[in-house]
Amino acid sequence: QVQLVESGGGLVQAGGSLRLSCAVSGGIFSTYSMGWFRQAPGKEREFVAGISRSGATTRYADSVKGRFTISRDNNKNTVYLQMNSLKPEDTAVYYCAVRTSIIISARGYDYDYWGQGTQVTVSS
DSSP: OOEEEEEOOEEEETTOOEEEEEEEESSOGGGOEEEEEEEOTTSOOEEEEEEOSSSSOEEEOTTTTTTEEEEEETTTTEEEEEEOSOOGGGOEEEEEEEESSSSOOSOGGGOOEEOOOEEEEEEO
16 A cells, blocks of 8 residues: 655745655555646646656646755655745645556646645645
């Protein structure tokens, strides 16, 4: 059974930074592509960023490009989301997800396992 645990969320002022972590247990982490998604109150879940198994390929939503960076450490079974220049519209619950495929996807239904989420709140 694959389990994911996110951490690193919190309250930050606009313009600030946060680093989210997602620790994965079970299965073989280095064989998974990984994604970060977010869901704001009253809105649908949306793709934020994805990363390939090796970390060589990444993909971002236009809304976060240039501000957020996804990375992974296959020795630690962990994926990260560095978030800089945060805006109030980045406020959401952030989820990491495992895809047991080599191809990064922006579609939530392509992912097989999900974490419980971590709250990020950006004040203006």
